[in-house]
Amino acid sequence: DADVTQTPRNRITKTGKRIMLECSQTKGHDRMYWYRQDPGLGLRLIYYSFDVKDINKGEISDGYSVSRQAQAKFSLSLESAIPNQTALYFCATSERRRQGAIDTQYFGPGTRLTVL
Amino acid sequence: QKEVEQNSGPLSVPEGAIASLNCTYSDRGSQSFFWYRQYSGKSPELIMFIYSNGDKEDGRFTAQLNKASQYVSLLIRDSQPSDSATYLCAVRSTGDDKIIFGKGTRLHILP
Numbered sequence: 001d002a003d004v005t006q007t008p009r010n011r012i013t014k015t016g017k018r019i020m021l022e023c024s025q026t027k028g029h030d031r032m033y034w035y036r037q038d039p040g041l042g043l044r045l046i047y048y049s050f051d052v053k054d055i056n057k058g059e060i061s062d063g064y065s066v067s068r069q070a071q072a073k074f075s076l077s078l079e080s081a082i083p084n085q086t087a088l089y090f091c092a093t094s095e096r097r098r099q100g101a102i103d104t105q106y107f108g109p110g111t112r113l114t115v116l
Numbered sequence: 117q118k119e120v121e122q123n124s125g126p127l128s129v130p131e132g133a134i135a136s137l138n139c140t141y142s143d144r145g146s147q148s149f150f151w152y153r154q155y156s157g158k159s160p161e162l163i164m165f166i167y168s169n170g171d172k173e174d175g176r177f178t179a180q181l182n183k184a185s186q187y188v189s190l191l192i193r194d195s196q197p198s199d200s201a202t203y204l205c206a207v208r209s210t211g212d213d214k215i216i217f218g219k220g221t222r223l224h225i226l227p
Binding site: 040041042043045048050058088090094097102103104105106107108109110112 | 124160215
């Protein structure tokens, strides 16, 4: 089974609809992240969470909200979707920084979201 | 604002040759550096990390780090068509501990 899973994998919705993207991980990592990727713009950080009680805005948080329901679950919501939120969304996890750990991120398979 | 810069490419390299990918970063205090490979429509996957100045080799891949010049590179020896992908350079930011990604370089290996 994949260590980081995202649901749904593809979603088409209409402008104004509320959408939730879900991420679950079995890696036991404390830290979780949401990114969006657009052609030519690379990966941009939306929100990140270093533990269940810690939520932080990234560089493009406007129009998004998140919920960290448990160590293993981190959800991203679009309260009222708009067409320029059409993108590929990735969830990622990483360990708490500690001696001997590779302090990198591990990505889920992505969710392709289209807002009409 | 902390930045990671990469040439967007595409970089075309003949099969069997060495592909050289470059990256510069603005945060002088950064200590951790990563290279990810991303196939079209897929998620990024880590292929190399480097923390110390110098070279680090793993199979056909070599990461090179020069902190004084704020420069990190990835060499791919004996390039294969399966190496055709976008390569993302990433740097861990000091202070807030986030990882900052470059926009990626598209690599195309010519058969």
